[in-house]
Amino acid sequence: MNDGRTPGGQTLLFLTDEQLRKGIEAMFFAYRGFTADPDRILDEKGYGRAHHRAIHFISRSPGTTVNNLLSILGVTKQSLNRVLRTLVEDGLVESRVGTRDKRERHLFLTDVGEALERELSDAQRERMRVAYREAGPEAVQGFRAVLEAMMDPELRRLFNRLKDAGHE
Amino acid sequence: MNDGRTPGGQTLLFLTDEQLRKGIEAMFFAYRGFTADPDRILDEKGYGRAHHRAIHFISRSPGTTVNNLLSILGVTKQSLNRVLRTLVEDGLVESRVGTRDKRERHLFLTDVGEALERELSDAQRERMRVAYREAGPEAVQGFRAVLEAMMDPELRRLFNRLKDAGHE
DNA sequence: GATTTTATGTCAGTCTTGTTGACTTTCCAA
DNA sequence: TTGGAAAGTCAACAAGACTGACATAAAATC
Numbered sequence: 001m002n003d004g005r006t007p008g009g010q011t012l013l014f015l016t017d018e019q020l021r022k023g024i025e026a027m028f029f030a031y032r033g034f035t036a037d038p039d040r041i042l043d044e045k046g047y048g049r050a051h052h053r054a055i056h057f058i059s060r061s062p063g064t065t066v067n068n069l070l071s072i073l074g075v076t077k078q079s080l081n082r083v084l085r086t087l088v089e090d091g092l093v094e095s096r097v098g099t100r101d102k103r104e105r106h107l108f109l110t111d112v113g114e115a116l117e118r119e120l121s122d123a124q125r126e127r128m129r130v131a132y133r134e135a136g137p138e139a140v141q142g143f144r145a146v147l148e149a150m151m152d153p154e155l156r157r158l159f160n161r162l163k164d165a166g167h168e
Numbered sequence: 169m170n171d172g173r174t175p176g177g178q179t180l181l182f183l184t185d186e187q188l189r190k191g192i193e194a195m196f197f198a199y200r201g202f203t204a205d206p207d208r209i210l211d212e213k214g215y216g217r218a219h220h221r222a223i224h225f226i227s228r229s230p231g232t233t234v235n236n237l238l239s240i241l242g243v244t245k246q247s248l249n250r251v252l253r254t255l256v257e258d259g260l261v262e263s264r265v266g267t268r269d270k271r272e273r274h275l276f277l278t279d280v281g282e283a284l285e286r287e288l289s290d291a292q293r294e295r296m297r298v299a300y301r302e303a304g305p306e307a308v309q310g311f312r313a314v315l316e317a318m319m320d321p322e323l324r325r326l327f328n329r330l331k332d333a334g335h336e
Numbered sequence: 337g338a339t340t341t342t343a344t345g346t347c348a349g350t351c352t353t354g355t356t357g358a359c360t361t362t363c364c365a366a
Numbered sequence: 367t368t369g370g371a372a373a374g375t376c377a378a379c380a381a382g383a384c385t386g387a388c389a390t391a392a393a394a395t396c
Contacts, residue, residue, distance in 0.1 A: 015297055015300060017293060020293040020296045020297060020300075021228075021289070021293070022312070023296050023300070023308075023311070023312065024202075024224075024289075024292055024293070024296060025228075025327060025330060026312055026315040026316060026327065027198075027199065027202050027315065028221070029315075029319045029323045029324070029326070029327045030195075030314075030315035030316070030318040030319050031195065031199050032242060032319070032320070032323060033318045033319045033320050033323065034192075034195050034318055036320060048381065048382070049382090050381085050382065050383085053196075056192075060189070060193075065343080065344095066343075066344060066345090067342090067343065067344085074200065075382090075383070075384090076383075076384065076385080077343090077344070077345080078345090078346080078347095078383090078384080078385085079382065079383055079384075081344080081345060081346080082381095082382075082383095083382085085345090098343095101342095101343080101392075101393070102391075102392060102393090103342065103343040103344065103390095103391065103392050103393070104343065104344080104392095105343085105344070105345095121189070121192075124192055125185060125188040125189070125192070127318060128188045128191050128192060128318070129183055129188060130317070131314050131317035131318040132183060132188075132191070132314065132317075134313075134317040135310065135313035135314040135316075135317045136310075136313070138306065138310055139309070139310030139311075139313040139314050140191075140310065140314060141307070141310060142303065142304075142306055142307030142308065142309060142310020142311050142313075142314075143191070143307075143310050143311045143313075143314035143315070144190070144191065144194055145302075145303035145304070145307040145310075145311075146198075146299050146300065146303040146307050146308060146310075146311035147194040147195065147197075147198035147311070148194060148198070148303075149298070149299035149300075149302040149303045150198040150201045150202055150295060150296070150299040151197045151198050151200070151201045152200065152201045152204060155197045155200060155201065156197070158197070159193060159194065159197045162193060216351090216352055216353070217352085217353085218352075218353060218354090233373080234373070234374065235372085235373065235374090243353080243354065243355095244354075244355065244356080245373080245374065245375090246354090246355075246356080246357095246374095246375080246376085246377095247353060247354055247355075249374070249375060249376085250352095250353080250354095251352095251353085253375085266373095269362080269363070269372095269373085270361085270362060270363085270373095271361070271362045271363065271372065271373040271374070272362095272372095272373065272374090273373080273374070337396100338395100338396085339394100339395080339396075340393100340394080340395070340396085341392100341393080341394070341395085342391100342392080342393070342394085343390100343391085343392085343393095344389100344390085344391085344392105345388105345389080345390085345391105346387100346388080346389080346390105347386105347387085347388085347389105348385105348386090348387090349384100349385085349386090350383100350384075350385080351382100351383080351384070351385105352381105352382090352383075352384095353380100353381090353382095353383100354379105354380080354381075354382100355378100355379075355380070355381095356377105356378090356379085356380105357376105357377090357378090357379105358375105358376085358377085358378105359374105359375080359376075359377100360373100360374085360375075360376100361372100361373085361374080361375100362371100362372080362373080362374100363370100363371085363372075363373095364369105364370090364371085364372100365368100365369095365370090365371100366367100366368090366369090366370100
């Protein structure tokens with residue numbers, strides 16, 4: 001494949017429609033792989049991807065509010081509420097009224113919720129780890145760079161804020 | 169960031185859970201961006217992602233059968249059928265009874281179908297092109313390598329068969 | 337103190353897209 | 367030639383998204 005370098009060393013991209021289409025299809029098929037393992041686990045327990053997403057981001061930012069979660073997930077509150085309600089009823093998520101602002105609900109995973117989060121994320125991380133290992137370290141950096149450049153600016157800011165919240 | 173090379177030059181991957189989680193979130197947010205532009209166009213015309221996927225792969229392999237499409241898309245035939253029916257009714261897809269095997273239906277885009285396909289894929293390719301340009305040529309190779317490694321083996325074979333079908 | 341805004345939750349109804357089950361037509365092989 | 371398998375269609379249902387209207391409580395503002 002063309003590596004995009006001219007003889008003079010200048011970096012150019014010769015991107016044919018064909019190459020771009022391959023990238024698009026790669027995203028499509030890879031995303032299927034990406035969700036396959038968690039989907040299997042969720043299905044056994046009667047949950048769906050919506051539950052996984054909620055669990056993931058609550059685990060990521062314990063104590064986050066409903067509104068916060070809404071802006072991350074990009075769904076309506078009615079849609080999120082349905083998911084949260086079942087998770088609270090099933091004892092996977094705890095919803096605590098805010099201390100400063102009593103209108104807010106702060107969301108936490110219970111021990112049971114943590115356990116499911118770990119099961120889901122173990123599976124997904126393992127898939128990621130294997131893919132990274134096969135592709136190699138430089139590939140991983142490229143992967144991350146392209147994905148970040150593909151995000152909508154607003155989501156990209158959100159993503160990087162999450163990134164800083166962790167301690168990379 | 170750690171580039172995974174030891175002083176001796178040996179390639180190792182130091183993948184913390186944190187780094188893997190970032191990759192997972194990057195996939196999540198990037199996929200939203202990836203589908204955002206086509207989703208907008210589809211919404212205007214009263215179609216959804218399922219229609220886009222069908223249109224994409226029919227355009228990619230004109231004359232493909234329903235069964236072929238099923239194995240690519242990974243849904244039930246009943247689900248695909250509903251989508252195909254509306255596309256045929258709306259005059260975007262033509263379904264021709266097979267000549268050798270009359271049980272088969274061979275699928276083709278009409279001119280109208282081609283036009284929508286172009287509109288959708290122009291938008292999606294543009295997003296891809298911008299992301300590739302921002303990330304740089306090496307990143308593009310890494311991106312593709314990781315995505316491919318993330319696919320289920322069966323889908324990966326399918327993906328590479330599509331790849332050969334085109335003339336890269 | 338009264339009013340408005342914000343955060344959350346809920347009910348009802350719709351849409352897309354997935355599912356399973358039952359059915360027809362066609363092909364092929366015993 | 368008949369019986370099973372394969373390709374496709376129709377019907378009914380479920381998950382999970384959506385909109386819109388409304389309720390409640392708390393905070394913020396006038």
